[in-house]
Amino acid sequence: xxxxxxxxxxxxxxxxxKIEKVAKIIKKRHDEGNEIIVIVSAMAGVTNDLVxxxxxxSKNFDPSEHDVLVSAGEQISCSLLSGAxxxxxxxxxxxxxxxxxxxxxxxxTASRIIKIKTDEIIKYISDGGVAVIPGFQGISxxxxxxxxxxxxxxxxAVAIAKFFKTDSCEIYTDVAGVFTTDPSIHKKAKKIxxxxxxxxxxxxxxGAKVMQPIAVQDSMLNDIPINVKSTxxxxxxxxxxxxxxxxxxxxxxxxxxxxxxxxxxxxxxVDKPGVAADIFEPLGKNNINxxxxxxxxxxxxxxxxxxxxxxxxxxxxxxxxxxxxxxxLKYKKITHDKKVSKVSIIGAGMIANPGVTYKMFRxxxxxxxxxxAISTSEIKISVLVNENKTQKAVQSLHKTFGLD
Amino acid sequence: xxxxxxxxxxxxxxxxxKIEKVAKIIKKRHDEGNEIIVIVSAMAGVTNDLVxxxxxxSKNFDPSEHDVLVSAGEQISCSLLSGAxxxxxxxxxxxxxxxxxxxxxxxxTASRIIKIKTDEIIKYISDGGVAVIPGFQGISxxxxxxxxxxxxxxxxAVAIAKFFKTDSCEIYTDVAGVFTTDPSIHKKAKKIxxxxxxxxxxxxxxGAKVMQPIAVQDSMLNDIPINVKSTxxxxxxxxxxxxxxxxxxxxxxxxxxxxxxxxxxxxxxVDKPGVAADIFEPLGKNNINxxxxxxxxxxxxxxxxxxxxxxxxxxxxxxxxxxxxxxxLKYKKITHDKKVSKVSIIGAGMIANPGVTYKMFRxxxxxxxxxxAISTSEIKISVLVNENKTQKAVQSLHKTFGLD
Numbered sequence: 001x002x003x004x005x006x007x008x009x010x011x012x013x014x015x016x017x018k019i020e021k022v023a024k025i026i027k028k029r030h031d032e033g034n035e036i037i038v039i040v041s042a043m044a045g046v047t048n049d050l051v052x053x054x055x056x057x058s059k060n061f062d063p064s065e066h067d068v069l070v071s072a073g074e075q076i077s078c079s080l081l082s083g084a085x086x087x088x089x090x091x092x093x094x095x096x097x098x099x100x101x102x103x104x105x106x107x108x109t110a111s112r113i114i115k116i117k118t119d120e121i122i123k124y125i126s127d128g129g130v131a132v133i134p135g136f137q138g139i140s141x142x143x144x145x146x147x148x149x150x151x152x153x154x155x156x157a158v159a160i161a162k163f164f165k166t167d168s169c170e171i172y173t174d175v176a177g178v179f180t181t182d183p184s185i186h187k188k189a190k191k192i193x194x195x196x197x198x199x200x201x202x203x204x205x206x207g208a209k210v211m212q213p214i215a216v217q218d219s220m221l222n223d224i225p226i227n228v229k230s231t232x233x234x235x236x237x238x239x240x241x242x243x244x245x246x247x248x249x250x251x252x253x254x255x256x257x258x259x260x261x262x263x264x265x266x267x268x269x270v271d272k273p274g275v276a277a278d279i280f281e282p283l284g285k286n287n288i289n290x291x292x293x294x295x296x297x298x299x300x301x302x303x304x305x306x307x308x309x310x311x312x313x314x315x316x317x318x319x320x321x322x323x324x325x326x327x328x329l330k331y332k333k334i335t336h337d338k339k340v341s342k343v344s345i346i347g348a349g350m351i352a353n354p355g356v357t358y359k360m361f362r363x364x365x366x367x368x369x370x371x372x373a374i375s376t377s378e379i380k381i382s383v384l385v386n387e388n389k390t391q392k393a394v395q396s397l398h399k400t401f402g403l404d
Numbered sequence: 405x406x407x408x409x410x411x412x413x414x415x416x417x418x419x420x421x422k423i424e425k426v427a428k429i430i431k432k433r434h435d436e437g438n439e440i441i442v443i444v445s446a447m448a449g450v451t452n453d454l455v456x457x458x459x460x461x462s463k464n465f466d467p468s469e470h471d472v473l474v475s476a477g478e479q480i481s482c483s484l485l486s487g488a489x490x491x492x493x494x495x496x497x498x499x500x501x502x503x504x505x506x507x508x509x510x511x512x513t514a515s516r517i518i519k520i521k522t523d524e525i526i527k528y529i530s531d532g533g534v535a536v537i538p539g540f541q542g543i544s545x546x547x548x549x550x551x552x553x554x555x556x557x558x559x560x561a562v563a564i565a566k567f568f569k570t571d572s573c574e575i576y577t578d579v580a581g582v583f584t585t586d587p588s589i590h591k592k593a594k595k596i597x598x599x600x601x602x603x604x605x606x607x608x609x610x611g612a613k614v615m616q617p618i619a620v621q622d623s624m625l626n627d628i629p630i631n632v633k634s635t636x637x638x639x640x641x642x643x644x645x646x647x648x649x650x651x652x653x654x655x656x657x658x659x660x661x662x663x664x665x666x667x668x669x670x671x672x673x674v675d676k677p678g679v680a681a682d683i684f685e686p687l688g689k690n691n692i693n694x695x696x697x698x699x700x701x702x703x704x705x706x707x708x709x710x711x712x713x714x715x716x717x718x719x720x721x722x723x724x725x726x727x728x729x730x731x732x733l734k735y736k737k738i739t740h741d742k743k744v745s746k747v748s749i750i751g752a753g754m755i756a757n758p759g760v761t762y763k764m765f766r767x768x769x770x771x772x773x774x775x776x777a778i779s780t781s782e783i784k785i786s787v788l789v790n791e792n793k794t795q796k797a798v799q800s801l802h803k804t805f806g807l808d
Binding site: 016050058061062071075079096145 | 457465470488
């Protein structure tokens, strides 16, 4: 007998028919003799609808009342799912966040879970009942409803797995798992069977489609292996686990890419301490998110070039802010490129394989793809290319690293 | 400074615009220097939608989970209204039923309020805050969400008025108040300024459109005067209060009528103890609701006629049940009339005015309306007439008793 955490996302419970399907999956796992704790998101669309209602009252809707409002979404899905499980003849009941309780800090709309009381549910599941818990919700020390922020149900699932010491944490979603690259731009993309937490985090949007990065990080910190599965297709999914668990001879696990990026280069910046901060502080204060930053060692110790990427929509604003700030910043000229794309290869395997870097560059060169900038981390190498080369680059790298 | 209970029904908060209008009404009452506790129903349509969802999973959806589900409706309206009040610069916050708590019995889907903890809210409103409480919700001694059944928000309002000893209990709704008769069948129907609890209860559907009968009864038992008002039209509404408060020289307060009734008469029933029970027990056990029952004293002490009315939709079933039961029941014959209507005059004033009865019958006779049966209580006289005479009867009586 195992104790399982099963988490179902919003699309998995997006209609009554889907809720009934989820109930059958739960019954099956229960009939196999497992103790089961279910975490459920709001039905797809419900949270957006509630948030829109609050926004039409006020753009600055009171955060405490916001949490009361949106937590109703999980209350609805949770009770419907419990009823559907009971309908199948399995003992089940819901516990709201305040009822358990799931204690969080007082940071409304983006709370963090501090503690979960477990005894009542442990008794219930050891008596053969299925416990159904809403994701996303908690209660503060001030006895008010809190929520964990968007995608918080993944965080709830990891916290439940941690506090209840469950044998597994299974994330049921509408995709089959994590893929080697985006199937929409490369048909040969394959599902990854095992991926490390770090790789998952570096996979950026490829991974985030499947599980919230902050929840991946939480599971990494608590060493909780995650199984991502499809609610609708039978297959083995993707296991997210520590590197040591992965016996993977592949150098590269996946190929990620970004969309709608723009590049800015400051040429001939006076190279002195604090110059990077001077450039990025006004951008950060104006909510412009910086992605890559590349700065080369200056050849003469006096001047250097700094390149960074931002979302294309922020380009005009960023250029203005830098020019406005030109009294403090000494540089020779500023250039930009509106249409660039970041293509990355990710793989824990590359740490032990020094040949990966040149293979990547060779692969791109053979396809006559010009590299505009390069940035690397331990398990990821990213290059900037012209946007119209993105698909070609992804396909080329996917083949080069044996993922086809 | 007064302490007010203000209750807003589902149509009063049926859209964001309406919620904003309600927030303005609350702000106005708050700015007048009152302490305010608001009770709010779910937005019109939301409860039905949730109930339909549960029914599409199971006709016998688990009652505890049903309460978790449907209470989400008031959670949504409550938080939206709180946010809208805060937006207007007035301090406000919501308390869910479990948060206060509003303690009920364990009778899921039809609970009764036992106790409400008041100290936290009394402190809050005396500090100038507006407390916003969902109607309909409570929490049981088993620490599970309960609901009071359909229209339970009126019960919540009366309970709040009682436990918080508020100076008034105001029911805001989408009608202007209680009318002397249904304006849709008689244009001369007028709003009643003051009506006694008893009259309100006897007004049947005319009163129930405005306030749940069980909540009227609760306010009568606790001697809590109710003010029914329109959320959308400025006028003084209808006050529901004890008879002693009403200085009303009118004999008749209102004219009510029923729709879709059918009449059954058992002729020549053997008159012995228990015979009425023998007739009605099988009907009751089959969920057939009996309205009027008329039995005359038997002229010979041996046989009598028994007439009763039921909803027309139940007629076929009722006839079958009685015939099936004919071994136990001794009667000469059974007759029925598919299309009858009950027309009633209601008025606490009629107790002291013996002339009311003959006036009613004379009025109907002048219009050549045949009376099929008569039944009376202290403050109500009902007659059965052919359904096609209903409107004529209502109009005639409305005029006779000076209500035009």
